[in-house]
Amino acid sequence: MGANSWWAHVREWVRHPLAYPVRAGWERWLLTGRSVAQQDEYSYHRAYVPEGTSLATLAGMAGPSLAVEEGLEQAKDEVGLDQYEVRHWDPWHRYITLCLLAHAALQVARARASSSGDRRSPA
Numbered sequence: 001m002g003a004n005s006w007w008a009h010v011r012e013w014v015r016h017p018l019a020y021p022v023r024a025g026w027e028r029w030l031l032t033g034r035s036v037a038q039q040d041e042y043s044y045h046r047a048y049v050p051e052g053t054s055l056a057t058l059a060g061m062a063g064p065s066l067a068v069e070e071g072l073e074q075a076k077d078e079v080g081l082d083q084y085e086v087r088h089w090d091p092w093h094r095y096i097t098l099c100l101l102a103h104a105a106l107q108v109a110r111a112r113a114s115s116s117g118d119r120r121s122p123a
Contacts, residue, residue, distance in 0.1 A: 013059040075103040
């Protein structure tokens with residue numbers, strides 16, 4: 001498993017084949033994960049992977065999606081990612097890009113502050 005293999009260990013996983021057409025040598029799966037701590041908390045992921053991909057590999061690949069989701073939630077709270085009223089593609093794209101860049105800069109500043117022992121919030 002990858003760098004996010006911790007995700008696979010805090011959830012119980014099962015996969016179900018999806019009946020969609022696929023290229024030769026590929027498979028489609030619905031991956032369902034249930035929290036070990038909170039039995040009523042489920043997550044669902046669709047996967048399109050090479051034939052023979054193990055359940056452990058699928059579970060390890062599902063972890064980064066949670067990190068992305070958490071990052072987007074933080075960006076909504078901290079830099080106003082969800083505050084723009086969409087009127088046209090170009091300004092929306094610029095706004096979203098600027099918000100995500102600002103969020104990334106805040107995360108780097110937090111990481112540097114915590115590694116140097118500085119407990120003040122950079123925000």
